[in-house]
Amino acid sequence: MAMSYNSKDEVDGGPPCAPGGAAKNRRPDNTAFKQQRLPAWQPILTAGTVLPTFFIIGLIFIPIGIGIFVTSNNIREIEIDYTGIDPSSPCNKCLSRNVTPCICTINFTLEQSFEGNVFMYYGLSNFYQNHRRYVKSRDDSQLNGDPTALLNPSKECEPYRRNEDKPIAPCGAIANSMFNDTLELFLVVNGSFSTAIPLKKKGIAWWTDKNVKFRNPPGEGPLQERFKDTTKPVNWVKPVYLLDSDQDNNGFINEDFIVWMRTAALPTFRKLYRIIERKSDLHPTLPAGDYFLNIQYNYPVHSFDGRKRMILSTISWMGGKNPFLGIAYITTGSISFLLGVVLLVINHKYRNSSNTADITI
């Protein structure tokens, strides 16, 4: 700090005047703060003080871990890869793009019945939804129904911003690459006879996304009218206003679309596809038995070694089947308990030496 001369120095530099009133004022205040004497709790981490903590952590974590582990184990989950890489797979034929539309059927068996609501996911692997170019290739204003953004999408959407001189709605790489396989689930009842399982497509997207974040362009007329002067994404077959016949699930607020627009964190991901609602308490939602999955195979993943899966899963309060959390809790709890024991031994054994050790001067 540069030394500075100011008029105050003059006062300080003056002759040390008699200890009168002026000198008294210079006395620092005797407050707890200024004297650094604020009342304070002074914890010290010693073997003695942390010992109980270790035991407590052990004692709490192990039961929690077991609880979570059991909960997770009770969740039923089945995963079916329908990419068709294996030549024997029924979907193998669909790998070449010649056959359109390509429909294939995969049979599978549920060993155990699925109770409660069953959630149907599709899963993709090696699909980098988290690539930066991809993540930012969207226009949230457009998706929120902003009329100007609808006709003039954000530059971030390049190269999926305009097509044939018309703005793309919805623009961007994410929307353009929307998953478009159709999955249908059938229960084989008597060897050959089968019933379709009703799949609910509402409630798969976050409520706030569906109701606040995503909005169709304003206007009174039919959706097609509101989307006029825009064009469909290059890879799409139908324009956005034809995604669903239900007007509450059409256009930008189509839930399949919204789900897709929430980019996944990692290259292997699942997205919620449909919900199979529990019908009654008496019957399991999906009883054990043979099922087959009807796939309208549109989505190409072969070019980037991708995989497509269909997952059926029940859900607990803590989500899907994930043994990790339970195991981690049990492990941490055990280690903590073990450390507690070790510390106890050490503390006991060395107590004398550490306590009597004088502070050498």
Place this chain on the structure above:
Amino acid sequence: MIDTPTSPITSGLPLFFVITVTAIKQGYEDWLRHNSDNEVNGAPVYVVRSGGLVKTRSKNIRVGDIVRIAKDEIFPADLVLLSSGRPDGSCHITTASLDGETNLKTHVAVPETAVLQSLANLDTLVAVIECQQPEADLYRFMGRMIITQQMEEIVRPLGPESLLLRGARLKNTKEIFGVAVYTGMETKMALNYKSKSQKRSAVEKSMNTFLIIYLIILISEAIISTILKYTWQTEEKWDEPWYNQKTEHQRNSSKILRFISDFLAFLVLYNFIIPISLYVTVEMQKFLGSFFIGWDLDLYHEESGQKAQVNTSDLNEELGQVEYVFTDKTGTLTENEMQFRECSINGIKYQEINGRLVSEGPTPDSSDGNLSYLSSFSHLNNLPHLTSSSSFGTSPENETELIKEHDLFFKAVSLCHTVQISNVQTDGIGDGPWQASLAPSQLEYYASSPDEKALVEAAARIGVVFIGNYEETMEVKILGKLERYKLLHILEFDSDRRRMSVIVQAPSGEKFLFAKGAESSILPTCIGGEIEKTRIHVDEFALKGLRTLCMAYRQLTSKEYEVINRRLFEARTALQHREEKLANAFQFIEKDLILLGATAVEDRLQDKVRETIEALRMAGIKVWVLTGDKRETAVSVSLSCGHFHRTMNILELINQKSDNECAEQLRQLARRITEDHVIQHGLVVDGTSLSLALREHEKLFMDVCRNCSAVLCCRMAPLQKAKVIRLIKISPEKPITLAVGDGANDVSMIQEAHVGIGIMGKEGRQAARNSDYAIARFKFLSKLLFVHGHFYYIRIATLVQYFVFQNVCFITPQFLYQFYCLFSQQTLYDSVYLTLYNICFTSLPILIYSLLEQHINPHVLQNKPTLYRDISKNRQLSMTNFLYWTILGFSHAFIFFFGSYFLMGKDISLLGNGQMFGNWTFGTLVFTVMLITVTVKMALETHFWTWINHFVTWGSIIFYFVFSLFYGGILWPFSDSQNMYYVFFQLLASGSVWFAIILMVVICLLLDIVKKVFDRHFHPTNTEKAQLTETNSSIKCLDSMCCFSEGETACASVGRMLERVIGRCSPTHVSRLWSASDPFYTNDRSILTLSTMDSSTC
């Protein structure tokens, strides 16, 4: 255009914040400076223009303007005095604001101009002033005035005595006229406050090292990422899959450009690993933290009303790192409050007892010891014959002879000085021998040197009272009889000659030269008097630790005086080599002296110097005393202040004349030390031997010094002091040095040392001004170092380490994430979190910690100086510690990232309704875990939990949650992306996430706790042991939250009530007993403390 992974705002905002905070701080200081500048620049002054007084602003003064200054005004420029309100053209000024000397200084005008006391007269003046280029030295000015009077040119020399310095204040003089010779930045004052060289602390140096290491980590992370990115991109399916096409522009840009831009993009992505806000936090910490030193009552000196003063806050932590203390003796170890004790007149030693001189030495007829009064003069005066029983015979001849000797001696004492008389009472009585009317007891002397003051005062007590100087006359009242001596010349004191003299004309017309100075400079020039006896006496005085001065005189014949006068005039008017010529002239004049005697003045040791030095030594600090005093005095003071022990083997390296001799002596000393390493050694070196030793045998000398537990350097010139420090500084161990001093002669050493401490003593404020810290007493050093230094060091060391740690935690997950997103530079966290992490979420707990932390009771620190050794050599910031924190940071980052990865990345729904999270939720989870961990880690480091700590620690976490809920709860208008919309709500809606957060935080901290506990158990430092034994704090966590500072706030009562409910409050809660401290350091604090502690504890 280069595509950045984060928006410029994201990275720019923290930088902007840092710059803003710094700018505000600097701006505030600048504003203050500006204000005071304005005050000075805009001050009204009266300038003589075309025969009239014109009022203008001081900034309008040009060189050559004649300025009128009234009494008690400050000079706005360096002025050459033309005339004053007094007929003799003299004026008094005080230069307290320049060099701190509080005495009045007399400045005189050239006689030709002194008569020009009115505007009309001034208008007739035709003169040219020639002077040297502006120079910073306050005490040097050379010039001449060529006055044209009646067609004839008169040349007059101008010296410092006619220059009135800007910043000084006019005293006791109605008004003066002066010509501005230097203005603005050319004034000596302005030249003197050019900023000092910046001192950097050891912590700052290691901080810079750490930052460089982090820069390397940053660059290597960026390089790794770039290379891996291109490895991946060789395959088109990863580079540009069908779902994620590039734009034309991206495809066409050149490869090299892309490579560079990718590298830069990674740099931007990872740049947060370099904690930009570290600097601003450190700066804030230092700035705010330094207030505690000034506020400390223990560093407040009740008698003088001075509190400790912090001039630079940059060195707070350096106070905890000191390895060498260099201290001045006079005024630092001693009070610098001189008391005349003894004198030797004409070979006889006397002691002053109750204003009387009592002969000491062996008396020829000691038949009656009680009657060995040599009697005071007043005694003699009243009853001249009663002294017949004096030991020196009874004959009246003898007695008059005696009186004559004494008379001359005390006349010399009371004439040969530069003491001023305070004439506060006589203000306004500008002329006439006003002093005569005053009783001696009312006189108050002001002197730049306390020795002189003590001597003049002693002479006054004996009966030779100096009453004042009026015009060129010195008035002395000898036994009530007024005598006027015409002051012909003053041969000022300088440190090379180490003496001063005056030439006076006695009322009888005889001319005398009186000289006063160190015995080494007076005795060789003497040709008469009791030289040998006096020498013995001087040595005896010195052994008692008294400061000695010798007095001598020379009677000048008028012929001699002529010669002297001419030579002096020539030398004084010389424009070139004036100093040299003056020195020659002085040497010519000060010879053939007749010794009168010697004086011995006692300088009392300051309070608790011995204890302080002892404590410093226990703390592993080597104490060197550097003094200008002579060896005997220095050694005896050293012994009495505990610097040297009686048990110490004292080695000497003195009076070395030649190089070889010196080297031989050094080798001998080194041998003696190695032979005898059980006993402690002390070394005495004198200035001349030191300069020899330093010239050729630095290494040898340093070896000897390092093996000595105490070193005393005497007869040191100011620059030598600085040189010794410099030598120690650059020695291989690079120790941290601290210099303490109080006088202008210590300034160079104070500035040279790593930490300069000024003692606000009697020798002006120059040292205090040039120091980094100024304290009132030497004993305060122990609290300053052992408590403040220790605390500041711990605080700042933890601050630096923690910052490094928290940024590693912050950015490593981002780096790891690149492995999962094809190195596409996708950020893991939302940009707002990136921006606010350092600014808002984590800044306060660490700042508060670094201001308030007390890892151990300050009393313990002060009573156990050995604890200071625990932090020596920058231990907390050693590479091992740095590595530990870094590794801890990385391991924590791995835990956050992979914990979240295993939890979420295995593409499992975590919500009870089966819905999925996306990448932003993932990042937010990592961020949340990290933020909590980092904050709680800070909490683990904190040993001193006041309510403020509780507030900011838990407040930060709560703030994060509240902020995130708010931030995620709104669709932000004017924002391109709504990535975070409801992400945080959804995250918190998941039960697994809560469990995962708890789990990860616990795992992270468990690692650290285990390490801490084991460390403490197996290798406890002394500080840690002391923590255990001494800090039996009974304030509980809950209490500390509720105990607000003054113990009167509502919360405290709530806390008390709460406690009563829980049943924890017991009277024993009144915590640490401060009063139960050791005997050395119980000062007023214990009482004060206890009273507040009572009221503030719950």
